Amino acid sequence: MKPLAVVLLAAGCAAAPALHEADFERISNGMSGEDVRRTLGEPTRTEAFPRQKQVAWTYAYVDLWGYFAFTSVLFDDGGRVVGKAFTRKEPED
Numbered sequence: 001m002k003p004l005a006v007v008l009l010a011a012g013c014a015a016a017p018a019l020h021e022a023d024f025e026r027i028s029n030g031m032s033g034e035d036v037r038r039t040l041g042e043p044t045r046t047e048a049f050p051r052q053k054q055v056a057w058t059y060a061y062v063d064l065w066g067y068f069a070f071t072s073v074l075f076d077d078g079g080r081v082v083g084k085a086f087t088r089k090e091p092e093d
Contacts, residue, residue, distance in 0.1 A: 018061065018062075019040060019041075019059055019061040020061065020064075021063055021064055021069075023039065023040055024040070024059075024071045024073075024084060024086075026039050027039060027040070027073055027081060027084060028081065029080075029081050029082060029083065030080050030081060031080065031081045032079060032080060032081075033057075033075060033079050035081075036057065036073055036081065040059055040073070041059075043057035043058055043059055043073075044058055044059055044060045044070075045057075045058040045060075046058070053076060053077040054074050054075060054076060054077070054082065055074070055075045056072040056073065056074050056075075056085070057072065057073045057075070058070050058071070058072045058073075059071050059072075059073070063088060067088045067089060067090065067091070068088070068089040069086065069087065069088045069089070070086070070087050070088075070089075071084060071085070071086050071087075072084065072085045072086075
């Protein structure tokens with residue numbers, strides 16, 4: 001596992017209640033950052049994408065299959081949710 005993934009997952013698990021895939025289904029386009037924070041807690045990491053005029057809040061958790069996973073909630077420059085992105089860290093053979 002890459003060091004960044006381990007750090008993000010450890011930080012996310014230590015700082016917030018356990019998240020589950022169903023928690024992210026409660027996030028929908030148009031929600032405010034405060035709505036997302038109330039639903040999911042503080043993000044593990046934030047990253048700005050100036051060219052797209054978006055910000056991503058990334059949350060680390062363990063998915064239903066037991067894999068380390070990350071879901072990013074994407075916000076527009078007005079602070080409203082415009083999408084979500086999911087990635088999973090597959091185990092190494």
